[in-house]
Amino acid sequence: DGQAQMFEPDLSSPDKPVVAHVFKVLNDPFVGKLSVLRVLQGTVRSKSEVYHNDGKKPIRIGHLFRLRGKEHAECEALGPGEIGVVPKVDELRFNSVLHADPAQVFVPPALPIPKPLYGIAVELKNHADETKFSGAVHKLMEEDPTFIMERVAATGQTVLRGMGELHLRVVLEKLKHRHNIDLETKPTKVAYKETILIKADGHHRHKKQTGGAGQFGEVYLRVEPLPADHPEGFEFVNETVGGSVPKQFMPAIEKGVRQVLASGAFAGFPLVGVRVCVTDGKHHPVDSKEVAFVAAGKKAFIDAISKARPALLEPYVHVEITAPADKMGDIAGDIAGTKRGRVQSSDVLPGDACVIKAIAPLSELMNFSNELKSITGGQGSYTMDYSHDEYTPAAIQAQVVASYKPHHHDEE
Missing domain, CATH: 3.30.70.240 (Alpha-Beta Plaits)
Structure with a gap:
């Protein structure tokens, strides 16, 4: 009926429709991906087709192995309660459920997996290893559900997280010896945010004269704090009158402001909770260009922030x-x-x-x-x-x- 259901295993009969649970994934440097499973009901056979989780397309099991220490002994079938290995089936993941009925959706067993909290930041010693590093970490994450990698946009760091210092030391050793990847480790940074506490005015005149046409743009603006619950954390308002800054240059001023929003004005962290009101400015009929107003908007914004009691969250x-x-x-x-x-x-x-x-x-x-x-x-x-x-x-x-x-x- 396509409805998800919990499953009570029946280890008594090898003739019932097969249900098996993948509880571990290994990546062997010679054999490839190995999915370790326990048969909960029925019989898993080599050269057979089964369904995976809620998938409607069958996957093929080519070979089956029993684990005997470090040795893999090939077998034709695994019965109820037996543990074995399925090699080279990319669709299988930790906690996958294999079953015989495409009309059923089996809920994997609820396993109490602790959240990985301990983190270290890493940088590649050789940047040419970037693609290799990504693939190697993906394989380790497949093997170990308590290990994750995250790229933290606010700090620009790549962070490995696990269950503790020893756990991550083992991960680093695997990356070095299995995949020949050397990493430099650093403490993780805190993702602070920049904001302001009071209103303030800012101004900048961008004037650049080269051999030919020059660049000119002048911007006056005001910044003021936004309420903490503001959905965007940023507003940009045009309060100019009389065409002191032609409307076609407003997107350029906003672009300059947004460059500072992303990279920060005083501590290198994203800036939030700010309304920017462009109040006045000047332009030149020949020398005013978009690039001039991007620069003027950026510098005027930084000037205003410096006077607005900047604060870190x-x-x-x-x-x-x-x-x-x-x-x-x-x-x-x-x-x-x-x-x-x-x-x-x-x-x-x-x-x-x-x-x-x-x-x-x-x-x-x-x-x-x-x-x-x-x-x-x-x-x-x-x-x-x-x-x-x-x-x-x-x-x-x-x-x-x-x-x-x-x-x-x-x-x-």
Whole structure:
């Protein structure tokens, strides 16, 4: 009937319609992709066709193997409860379900997979390895559902995430020895956002004279904060009158402003929560060109931001920590005392355990995996999810701004 259904395995009969579950994927450098499965019902046979998850197109199983240590022994069939390997079937993934009935949709078993939180940023030592690196990481992600890679647009970093420092060290070793890829590791950056606190005016005159025609554009504008719940986080308004800036140049001014929005005005992070109102300007009938107003708009915007009490917003996260009950005080004290966090609740659980719920700045939790391990002797675990943004304290903002190496805004 095409409706998704949970499945109760019947290990008693090899004659029922086949259902099998892929619980591990391996990538062998000589054999290729290996999907390790357990037969839950019926019999999986070599040179047969089965259906995959909710797919309506059958996939072909060519060969079947039993695992015997490092050896693979080819076999004709696997019965209920048996574990075996299907090689070289690209459609199969971790947690795939194989079945015999295209009219049914089987829900894979709900496996408690922890969210990978510990991260390191990586850069290729040899940029020619970019394509090879992407393919190798994809294969490792297929093998390990607790390992992911993400490209963080706000910081420009490629981040590998796993269950801890040792886990990622193993990943780096695999990349080096299996795929001959050398990586440089760096701490992950926090995705701050730039914003402003007050209204301010900005101005810039762009004038460039070369041998022939010159470039001229002059822009006056005002910036003002937008409400935090504004859906776009940015508005651009033309308030000029009398044609001081011809309408055809407004998109150029907005283009210059948006260049700063993306790359930041004072700390290198995206700028949000700003309304820009172009109030006046001047043009030249010959020398005014689009490129001149892009530059003038960009510089006038940066000028206004510098006067508008620029501020950094930092991400806060919900963190839920499970640990031995006798460590509750130490953990709560660490969160509230040294991490600028706020403990929201703490409860004792059966079995001498406790759970602590708190919110804290992400910047203070970058090494929390190792710190929690130290406090609890390796018996603690935690989950973390984005909550909201808050203004960064002045001392920390000063450190972040001081470490910013600006790209030259001067494109005169």
